[in-house]
Each structure stands twice: as C-alpha cells, then as structure tokens.
Amino acid sequence: MTGYVVRRVAQSLLALLGVSVVVFSLMHLVPGDPVRTALGTRFDQEAYEALRARAGLDRPVLVQYAQWLGGVLTGDLGVSFRSGRSVSDVIMARVPATALLAGASLLVALAIALPAGIVSAIRQGKPIDYVATALSQIGVSIPDFWYGIMLILVFSLWLGWLPPSGYVSPLEDPTEFLRRVTMPAVTIGVVTGAILTRFTRSSVLESLNAEHVRLARAKGLPEGRILREHVLRNAWIPIVTVTGLQLATLLGGIVVVEVVFAWPGLGRLALDAVVNRDYPVMQGAVLVIAAAFLVINLLVDLLYARLDPRISYS
Amino acid sequence: MSDPVLSVRDLHVRFGSKRGVAHVVRGVSYDLHAGETLALVGESGSGKSVSTLALTKLIPMPPGRIDGEVHFGGRELVAMSEAELRSIRGNDIGFVFQDPMTSLNPVHPIGRQLTEGMRHHLGLSASAARDRAVELLSLVGIPDAANRLDAYPHQFSGGMRQRVVIAIGLSCEPKVLIADEATTALDVTTQAQIVDLVERLQEELGLAVVWITHDLGVVAGIADRVMVMYAGEIVEEADVDDLYGSPRHPYTVGLLGSLPVLGADEPGELTTIHGLPPDPTAMPPGCAFHPRCEFRDDDRCRDEHPPLRDADDAGDGHRVRSFYEVPADVREAASTSSQVAEAPPNAGDPLPAEASEGDR
Numbered sequence: 047m048t049g050y051v052v053r054r055v056a057q058s059l060l061a062l063l064g065v066s067v068v069v070f071s072l073m074h075l076v077p078g079d080p081v082r083t084a085l086g087t088r089f090d091q092e093a094y095e096a097l098r099a100r101a102g103l104d105r106p107v108l109v110q111y112a113q114w115l116g117g118v119l120t121g122d123l124g125v126s127f128r129s130g131r132s133v134s135d136v137i138m139a140r141v142p143a144t145a146l147l148a149g150a151s152l153l154v155a156l157a158i159a160l161p162a163g164i165v166s167a168i169r170q171g172k173p174i175d176y177v178a179t180a181l182s183q184i185g186v187s188i189p190d191f192w193y194g195i196m197l198i199l200v201f202s203l204w205l206g207w208l209p210p211s212g213y214v215s216p217l218e219d220p221t222e223f224l225r226r227v228t229m230p231a232v233t234i235g236v237v238t239g240a241i242l243t244r245f246t247r248s249s250v251l252e253s254l255n256a257e258h259v260r261l262a263r264a265k266g267l268p269e270g271r272i273l274r275e276h277v278l279r280n281a282w283i284p285i286v287t288v289t290g291l292q293l294a295t296l297l298g299g300i301v302v303v304e305v306v307f308a309w310p311g312l313g314r315l316a317l318d319a320v321v322n323r324d325y326p327v328m329q330g331a332v333l334v335i336a337a338a339f340l341v342i343n344l345l346v347d348l349l350y351a352r353l354d355p356r357i358s359y360s
Numbered sequence: 361m362s363d364p365v366l367s368v369r370d371l372h373v374r375f376g377s378k379r380g381v382a383h384v385v386r387g388v389s390y391d392l393h394a395g396e397t398l399a400l401v402g403e404s405g406s407g408k409s410v411s412t413l414a415l416t417k418l419i420p421m422p423p424g425r426i427d428g429e430v431h432f433g434g435r436e437l438v439a440m441s442e443a444e445l446r447s448i449r450g451n452d453i454g455f456v457f458q459d460p461m462t463s464l465n466p467v468h469p470i471g472r473q474l475t476e477g478m479r480h481h482l483g484l485s486a487s488a489a490r491d492r493a494v495e496l497l498s499l500v501g502i503p504d505a506a507n508r509l510d511a512y513p514h515q516f517s518g519g520m521r522q523r524v525v526i527a528i529g530l531s532c533e534p535k536v537l538i539a540d541e542a543t544t545a546l547d548v549t550t551q552a553q554i555v556d557l558v559e560r561l562q563e564e565l566g567l568a569v570v571w572i573t574h575d576l577g578v579v580a581g582i583a584d585r586v587m588v589m590y591a592g593e594i595v596e597e598a599d600v601d602d603l604y605g606s607p608r609h610p611y612t613v614g615l616l617g618s619l620p621v622l623g624a625d626e627p628g629e630l631t632t633i634h635g636l637p638p639d640p641t642a643m644p645p646g647c648a649f650h651p652r653c654e655f656r657d658d659d660r661c662r663d664e665h666p667p668l669r670d671a672d673d674a675g676d677g678h679r680v681r682s683f684y685e686v687p688a689d690v691r692e693a694a695s696t697s698s699q700v701a702e703a704p705p706n707a708g709d710p711l712p713a714e715a716s717e718g719d720r
Contacts (some may be wrong), residue, residue, distance in 0.1 A: 257462035264418055264457070265477040265528065266449035275476075276465055283467070355512040356466055 054347065058340040065336040066118065066329075070111050073325045080323035084127040101127060101325075114329065123333075124326035128319075133330040137312065141334070143213050144311030147234070148300060150227045152293055154235025155242055162239075163246025164278070170251060178243065185240025190299060194233040194306040201229060211308035230307040234299060238292050245288045246281070253281040283353045290346030294339045364391035364431075365535050365568050366415070366453075371428035371438075373407070373414045373592075382640040385411040386592040387428075392536065395562060397569040399583035399600070401576060401615070405637060407592035408572045412538045416449045417442075433535070451481040454534035458541035460521035464513040470524050471509030474531060481532045496527040500557060519550035526554065530561065540572045555582050576619060580604060585677075588612050591637050591648035594668060598678040605695055608671045608680040610655045617694040647682070655686050 081097050082089065098104050102113060117124055123133035166178035202210035208225055216223035253259065254277050262276040301313030308314075316331035318324075351357045373385035385407040392398050400408040413419050414426045416437060430437040433452060437445065449455075457463045464473055474496065475489035484492065490509065497505035500523040513521055522542065529537055539558065543551040555578060562569060571582055579586055579600065586603045588596040588611065596609035607613045614633040635652040638644055647653070647661040661683055671678040 256465075257457060257459055258465040260418070261455065261457055261463045261525070261528070262465070264416075264449055264455035265480070266446040266451055267476060267480055268446065275468070280465065280467055354467060355469075356514045 083323040123330035150231035151234035155239035158239030159242030162243045167250035182240040182243040249281040366392040367431040369429040376423040380641040399579040402589035406589040450477045454529035456529040456539045456542040613694045
C-alpha cells in the first residue's frame with residue numbers, strides 16, 4: 047500500500063511537470079506583450095526594458111522556464127506583473143473561496159443525484175423514473191452560465207431574496223456566506239448533479255440486477271437490508287469514482303461561474319490573469335488547479351481500494 | 361408414502377412483454393417428499409428455473425404473474441404476503457444458483473454472506489452464527505474454514521465458491537433445497553464432488569432436493585424421479601431408472617438419443633432434435649412439441665392438447681404427455697445410448713447434451 051502511494055505520488059508529480067511545460071509554453075505562444083500591457087499608458091522604452099529585465103523576459107525561454115520551475119519547487123511562484131505581489135500570496139488568498147464553492151457545489155450535486163438516481167433506479171419504468179431522467183437530460187443539456195444568469199434574474203432581480211454576486215468569508219459572517227454561495231453552488235451543482243443522477247441510476251440498476259442480489263432475496267432478507275448491503279454498497283464503488291472525477295471537472299467549469307457571480311476565486315484570478323497577460327499569476331493558478339485535480343484523482347483511487355476488496359494496491 | 365413436503369398444483373407463470381403475454385410455465389404439478397431428489401430437465405427456456413423461482417415468488421412481479429397452488433408445511437405460498445414468504449425463503453426453502461462467480465457479493469467477506477441468513481431467520485448471535493458458519497464450511501468441504509470466513513469471494517476458486525453458495529443454501533437447515541444448475545458452471549471433477557456432497561447431506565439431513573439441470577449425466581447420478589419439461593410443461597415424469605430404461609415421450613427419446621455413446625465401436629453422428637422450441641408468446645393450441653415431433657401419426661396433436669397420461673399399467677407414476685407411442689426399437693436405441701450416461705457424472709462429458717439442444 048505504501049509503495050503504491052509513493053508510486054502514485056511520483057506519477058502525479060510527473061504529470062504536474064508535464065502540465066508546467068504545457069502551461070509555460072502556451073503562455074509564450076499567446077499573442078500580446080505582457081510588459082506592454084502591464085505598463086499601459088505609462089509606456090516608455092526605458093521603463094519597458096527595465097521591467098522586461100526584472101521579469102526575466104529578456105532571457106531565453108528555456109532559462110525562463112528553468113528559473114520558474116526552480117522557484118515553484120521552493121514554493122515561490124514568482125511576482126505578478128500587474129500588482130507586483132507574490133503570486134503564491136495572490137493564489138493562497140483565492141483558494142478558500144474556490145474550495146468552498148467547489149465543496150458547496152458538490153454537496154448540491156450529491157443532494158440531487160443520490161436520491162434522484164437511487165429512486166429512479168428502484169422505480170425503473172415508473173413515472174418518477176421518467177421525470178427524473180427527463181430533468182437530468184435538461185440539466186445536462188443547458189450550459190451552467192445560463193442557469194447562473196437565470197438564477198440572478200429570478201432570485202435577485204425579481205424576488206430580491208439573494209444578493210446577485212460577491213463573496214463573504216464564512217468566518218466573518220456565516221449567514222451572509224450561505225446567502226452568497228447558494229446561487230453559484232446551485233448553478234454548478236445542478237449540472238454536475240444531472241450528470242451524477244444518470245450515473246447513479248445506471249450504477250444502482252446494474253447492481254439491482256446482479257445475481258448476488260437475487261441470492262440475497264432467496265435468503266429471505268428484508269428488502270431494505272438488501273438495498274443497503276447488497277445493492278447500494280456495490281453501487282457506491284463506481285459512484286465514488288465518477289463523483290471524484292466530476293469534482294475535478296467541476297474545478298474547470300468553476301471559472302465561468304466565478305465570473306458570472308463575481309466570486310473571487312482561482313478561476314476568476316486565472317481569467318483576469320489571461321486578460322492582463324499576467325504570466326506568473328496565470329501559470330501559478332493553472333498549476334494549482336492541475337495539482338488539485340491530481341490530488342483528487344489520487345484520493346479517489348485510494349478510496350476505491352477501501353470500497354472494493356477485489357482491488358489491492360501493492 | 362408420507363405426505364409430501366412440497367406439493368405444487370397447476371402452477372402457471374406468465375410474463376407481460378411488449379410482444380404479448382409470455383406463458384412460460386403452463387400447469388406444472390408435482391409432489392416432493394422428504395429425502396427425495398426430483399430432477400427437472402429440459403433445455404434453456406423450458407421454464408424449469410422460473411417454475412422453481414415462482415414457488416416462493418422470486419420472480420419480478422410485475423411483469424410476472426403466478427397462478428396455481430404451492431403447498432408447503434400446511435401453508436399455501438402463492439397467496440402468501442411478501443413478508444410471510446421472506447420468512448420461508450432461505451429458511452425452509454434454500455436456493456443454490458447456477459453461477460458461483462456472480463452468486464456471491466464481491467464486496468462482503470463470505471462469512472458475512474453465510475451468516476446473514478442465519479442471523480435473520482434463526483436469530484443467532486454474531487458469534488453463534490460464526491461458529492455455525494465454520495461447521496457449514498467444513499461440511500461442504502472447505503478446509504481451514506475458521507480462517508476462510510473473512511476471505512472475499514475473489515479469493516476462492518469457482519468450485520470453492522459454489523460450495524460456499526451451497527453452504528448458504530443449507531445454512532438454515534431447509535426442508536427443501538432448490539439447486540438451479542448448481543454444477544453447470546463447474547468442471548466435471550468438481551461437479552462430481554458437489555453431487556456427492558449434496559447426496560451425503562441429503563442422507564444426513566433428510567433434505568428434499570429439486571435439482572434443475574440440462575445435464576442428463578448428472579440426473580442419472582443423483583435423481584430419484586425425473587420430470588422432463590418442454591415449453592413450460594411437464595412432458596414426461598418417471599422414476600429415474602424407468603425414464604432412462606424406457607423413455608416414452610418423443611422429446612425425451614430425442615434427448616437421450618442425442619447423448620454420445622462412450623466406448624461405442626464406431627462413433628457415429630450425434631442425433632439432434634431438429635427445429636426450435638415454440639415462442640412462449642404464441643404457443644400452439646395443441647402439443648407444443650408437435651412441429652418437431654418425428655413420431656406423430658396424424659394431425660390430432662396439432663389442434664388438441666395432449667394430457668399427461670399414465671405411460672403404462674404399471675402404476676409406478678410414469679406419465680407422459682403424448683397421444684402416440686414411440687416405436688420400441690427407437691426407445692431401445694435411445695435407452696442404450698443413455699446407459700453410458702448413467703455412469704457416475706464425472707465419467708460422462710456433460711457438454712454434448714447441451715450442444716444437442718442447439719439453442720444456447
């Protein structure tokens with residue numbers, strides 16, 4: 047088990063190295079001059095050259111990459127072109143907002159997917175199954191930013207129940223945090239929940255039709271116990287995997303929603319950095335999101351072995 | 361003879377499907393006595409499995425519908441509530457299913473799967489159930505049972521898993537064990553061991569067994585009585601020696617004739633029964649076997665449904681559902697070919713019987 051964890055962590059680090067190369071290369075392929083953008087109207091040739099030299103942009107690309115990577119290994123992601131602040135600080139300030147939103151979205155998704163998926167599997171072919179399937183089809187088909195805008199329209203503009211945007215730390219004001227996180231979390235949660243509903247349904251259905259469930263019935267066990275111990279217990283395994291993958295995917299989709307709801311998270315930070323040609327911030331943000339993705343995948347793999355005795359990592 | 365433990369009368373099972381109502385069990389009746397082994401033989405789709413699952417209503421309803429009477433221990437099961445049936449399933453009537461690879465839940469240790477029925481029906485404590493589980497596993501021939509309880513199914517071979525499934529079937533000391541193709545998925549050596557095991561347990565526990573199979577070799581080795589099913593009904597019923605020695609129904613004759621003769625001087629081609637069984641949503645009004653029958657004399661059986669009649673005057677309960685008699689020399693030939701199959705089941709290859717059915 048320990049050997050497996052070490053190997054998986056090493057693999058993840060290797061993948062992260064690949065991500066860093068791609069991110070770094072892409073940044074330099076994007077048209078536009080970050081130094082010029084940073085200077086804006088204060089442009090003069092001397093300041094331009096000075097800033098270029100300070101940012102190391104006058105050196106060969108490979109050297110720039112090596113320097114950046116060296117910094118990354120010591121936790122130093124460089125300095126923002128735009129604000130002059132440490133990229134690590136800028137990113138760390140944004141992590142809680144994104145993590146909280148991602149967590150809240152996943153809760154919403156599971157609160158939709160588990161009951162809907164399980165009930166529609168158990169009542170296969172009944173009206174409730176068709177309703178759940180139709181709703182999840184709609185949920186999957188419509189883009190999340192549209193839900194976001196509709197939610198703002200209905201609950202903020204028409205009904206005035208919830209603030210349309212912005213973030214308040216739950217440590218400062220838990221109630222206000224809940225009011226603010228509700229709409230963005232529902233926006234992401236509905237889409238993810240719709241995908242997970244379909245998956246939960248098919249996973250439970252497959253489990254329901256398993257031969258060992260028939261044997262459990264032939265043992266004369268109560269139906270509730272069969273459902274818990276022989277159907278759901280088995281169905282969890284694929285559900286957990288896909289939920290983990292969805293959480294990782296959700297990190298990508300969060301960018302758009304953070305923009306719609308002016309949520310000061312990593313996604314918005316990355317988007318702003320692209321717009322401003324703020325290379326160091328952009329690279330740092332993408333690297334952190336990629337790292338989170340890899341960590342989630344690693345955790346899912348480890349959890350998998352806990353749930354399925356047939357899998358042993360050695 | 362004593363009162364039967366299980367008495368089935370005019371059992372029908374119908375399934376609603378998009379193509380119409382599939383009538384898959386059509387008026388099956390039989391008695392099963394304590395200590396007796398009744399073999400149900402027939403090809404896939406002949407209704408043998410469904411007819412036994414229907415005894416305790418283990419088929420999905422809807423789309424399934426069960427009619428008829430099943431008397432067990434002074435009670436009638438078809439009209440019984442689900443809760444009452446649950447107290448009988450696994451408790452008084454044990455089941456062993458075909459595929460040892462899928463019958464056990466892969467995520468629970470086998471000890472837990474073995475004890476859950478006992479704890480539920482017999483109210484045993486965890487440790488008492490565990491002790492009994494060790495006994496049961498030893499009984500079915502799993503060595504070092506105490507240390508295997510926490511093992512998972514994937515750590516067992518197919519034969520060992522099937523022994524576990526049999527132990528589960530026996531765990532609450534049922535009066536009736538229904539073994540549905542219990543040895544089909546196993547290799548012949550393991551198959552013979554399992555057959556021996558069930559016979560031994562039957563002697564020790566006085567258990568009545570319904571053995572469902574399409575393997576006539578196994579039937580000869582284990583059964584007291586045999587019922588041949590075709591298209592959802594019993595077409596022939598006899599003591600095992602009688603059936604093999606003097607088959608009366610054209611279908612039985614065809615089945616027995618299709619067994620390979622081991623040690624024959626000139627191995628010829630295997631006989632086959634041409635054609636396919638009828639569509640259960642569109643059963644012919646007359647005899648279900650008539651389109652495939654080589655021995656009918658006229659068109660009577662096309663329109664008229666033959667009843668299950670006594671095959672002869674012997675009064676031994678040999679019954680057959682046919683208007684016609686298969687010529688003696690043909691019966692003789694089929695019987696000869698089946699004599700080889702009467703050898704212990706591990707001596708005959710079970711596959712040809714299956715292959716001859718041609719529909720799998």
